[in-house]
Amino acid sequence: xPVILPARRRFVSRQLPRQRVAKHRGIxxxxxxxxxxxxxxxxxxxxxxxxxxxxxxxxxxxxxGFISTGTRLAISSMDPMFAAIAAGLKDPLERVATRGARLAxxxxxxxxxxxxxxxLAFSVANEEAxxxxxxxxASLVVExxxxxxxxxxxxxxxxxxxxxxxDAIARDIRQVIGLNSRLATAQANFIRGLESQDLAESVVRRxxxxxxxxxLTYRSxxxxxxxxxxxxxxxxxxxWNRAVKDGTLPSGMVKVWITAGDRRxxxxxxxxxxxxxxxxxxxxxxxxxxxxxxxxxxxxxx
Ligand SMILES: [Zn+2]
Numbered sequence: 001x002p003v004i005l006p007a008r009r010r011f012v013s014r015q016l017p018r019q020r021v022a023k024h025r026g027i028x029x030x031x032x033x034x035x036x037x038x039x040x041x042x043x044x045x046x047x048x049x050x051x052x053x054x055x056x057x058x059x060x061x062x063x064x065g066f067i068s069t070g071t072r073l074a075i076s077s078m079d080p081m082f083a084a085i086a087a088g089l090k091d092p093l094e095r096v097a098t099r100g101a102r103l104a105x106x107x108x109x110x111x112x113x114x115x116x117x118x119x120l121a122f123s124v125a126n127e128e129a130x131x132x133x134x135x136x137x138a139s140l141v142v143e144x145x146x147x148x149x150x151x152x153x154x155x156x157x158x159x160x161x162x163x164x165x166x167d168a169i170a171r172d173i174r175q176v177i178g179l180n181s182r183l184a185t186a187q188a189n190f191i192r193g194l195e196s197q198d199l200a201e202s203v204v205r206r207x208x209x210x211x212x213x214x215x216l217t218y219r220s221x222x223x224x225x226x227x228x229x230x231x232x233x234x235x236x237x238x239x240w241n242r243a244v245k246d247g248t249l250p251s252g253m254v255k256v257w258i259t260a261g262d263r264r265x266x267x268x269x270x271x272x273x274x275x276x277x278x279x280x281x282x283x284x285x286x287x288x289x290x291x292x293x294x295x296x297x298x299x300x301x302x
Contacts, residue, residue: 086141093231094133100235101125107299108240108249116248124246128238136231140223151176151184158188175212183215222291229288229295236297237286240279253279256298257287269295276302 105121112121155176159169175191176184190211194204243249254276259265265273269289277283279299287295 082141082145085144086137089140089227090133090137093136093227094130096228096231097129097132097136097235098126100232101129101239102235103232104236104239104299107236108243111250111253111299111301112243112248121243121248124242125235125239128242129235132231132234132238136227136234140227147180148177151179151181154181155184155188162192175208178216179212179219183219187212187215225292226288229293233287233297237282240299244280249279250301251279252301254300254302255279255281255283255286256300257283258296258298260294264294266290266293269293276300 102122102125105118105125108121109118112118152173155172156169159172164172172188172191175187179187187208191204191208194207199207237255240249240253240255244251244253255278257269257272257275259269259273261273266289272283272289272295275283287293287297289295
């Protein structure tokens with residue numbers, strides 16, 4: 001019988017002995033030697049995000065209209081751009097999720113019921129990966145859009161409070177398109193810092209633009225890294241859940257948290273290393289635990 005967790009319990013705290021964790025890390029590597037490379041390929045896989053986010057900037061020539069028509073309308077005028085981002089995200093998400101799903105089948109193979117057809121298991125895994133990618137591309141765009149509304153609102157209200165001219169506010173807005181509210185605030189402060197110095201306007205604009213490009217690249221890399229691990233994990237999780245539901249995998253299996261095992265692992269992730277939850281339960285949350293988390297899930301029979 002699977003262990004049923006109380007709804008609010010964070011995760012099963014049972015810790016596996018280190019040797020056993022190391023062994024399962026080995027299994028992950030063997031099952032998919034490319035798994036460790038996911039981060040390295042993230043930038044390349046998700047490269048289009050940077051270009052698309054920059055593309056939004058180009059469409060913002062009418063920034064002044066933003067203020068008079070209100071932020072919501074302004075954002076809705078960006079819908080085609082966000083639709084393009086969603087379309088651009090689906091394929092890389094699906095590629096990564098498929099990798100996770102295939103890894104999940106490899107990890108589950110020793111535990112499958114004898115009559116399980118592996119080719120069928122892989123095709124089910126592909127289906128799950130594709131379904132995940134479609135959903136995640138859509139929800140990610142909604143999240144990005146919500147962030148964008150928040151960032152622009154914040155900039156407009158601060159700029160109005162500071163009594164900046166409509167031209168200056170329009171410039172402020174153009175300089176935060178594509179950034180989340182935290183980075184948008186950082187950029188606004190950077191621009192004000194430049195303006196408070198005795199610099200030529202062209203110098204202020206050039207430096208502001210350079211900082212903006214840097215922040216935009218930083219954000220798209222962050223999204224790429226986090227979404228890469230998320231897609232890989234969700235490919236695994238969905239494949240296992242489906243296998244339990246289809247009766248091909250015993251429901252008494254557990255998922256084990258595996259860190260990259262090097263010195264860059266976050267302390268919160270170290271604390272989870274080797275912990276387990278029942279196969280159909282989620283850690284809170286499953287990897288990634290934080291931006292740039294590199295953790296993965298193993299599968300064992302306790
Ligand atoms: Zn981690």
